[in-house]
Amino acid sequence: MLRLHLGPADLCRVRFGDRLHPVGTALLAGQWLRDPTVAAMAPTLAERAAALESTGAAQAATAILRHLLPARGRLPDFVTPFAGVESVAAGLEAIQATPARRVRAEVGAAYADVTATPLRRRFAAADPEMLDLFGGAVRTWFDAVLAPHWSDLVSAYRQQVTCASQRLAQHGLASLFAGLHPAIRWREPVLEVRTWWDGDLPGTGHGLILLPSPLAGPRPRVLVEPDRPILLVYPALMPPRAATAEGDPLGRLLGATRALVLRELATAGGMTTTVLSRAVGISLSSASEHATALRATGLVASEREGGAVRHHLTALGANLLRGLPGDSSKAGPSPAQEAGWPPALP
Secondary structure, three states: OOEEEOOOHHHEEEOOOOOOOHHHHHHHHHHHHHOOOHHOOOOOHHHHHHOOOOOOHHHHHHHHHHHHOOOOOOOOOHOOOOOOOOOOHHHHHHHHHHHHHHHHHHHHHHHOOOOOOOHHHHHOOOOOOHHHHHHHHHHHHHHHHHHHHHHHHHHHHHHHHHHHHHHHEEEEEEEHOOOOOOOOOEEEEEEEEEOOOOOOEEOOOOOOEEEOOOOOOOOOEEEOOOOOOEEEEEEEEOOOOOHHHHOOHHHHHOOHHHHHHHHHHHOOOOEEEEHHHHHHOOOHOOOOOOOOHHHOOOOOEEEEEOOOOOOOOEEHHHHHHHHHOOOOEEEOOOHHHHHHHOOOOO
16 A cells, blocks of 8 residues: 655645656556456457557567566556657657666566566666667557557546546545545545555655546556656546547537437446446546436436436437437447446455
């Protein structure tokens, strides 16, 4: 358990990252898409990675990354840098600029339980040629696996940030922390995080940056560096279809999130508010608000079931979906339900 003792200066600067980090996301995805829980949260990406990693340049890139980086657990911090969020090239430049002393220390620690090989020794020694080889593998893997879906990942990320920001504005900081992930717990003034390492650390005085990602792995990731904000990357369920209002007729009519709510109710044949919030990747209060709005238009009906409220499509809602291209009211569990979110932590 990592315990972050956050002071007033940190708590006044809690915010979300401006965007997903291309290189950081690629390295976490490369490490974790093999994990069934993570694969269930991003099934399209997992299928694409499995298909491409067995042939051609993507196969070679995968082999290099899996050989140089731990298969599980904590990655060397320098390979997921703060800088370089603008592009893959900028992220790789930030990695290349890491002082050799830091590379040696962090890679050496990561290799504590793995077999030494010539390539690993050269990587741990900050050999420039090995860093170039590593960077080329990251670029190839990103282009082959993530690039075709990057706009969807960015759109889903923005939706997560919007929902969490609304929770912060409506219910305060404690509610925000409580809704991030089961492995994150707020016990004022300590933020407890079940991550890959243990310890007690003071805040840096520069705040806390939150970054939700379906590719983070089964546990949150924490990056702490002097004179920088603490970075907390946590697993977050993204909508199975990251539809945008611009390219979706139903999204233009209802809004992208409300359209996703309606589609999830169609595929599942009815959900409680809690299950609906997890399936769409929004807060409990937001799911309730969307269901209430859809009920007011006659598209959804709700009934109390013990202490919960279950929502399902009406005939009008089903007819609306049938009349749109690419939609279906065929029942069946969503990827989120099949994955059993939230996942059990190893």
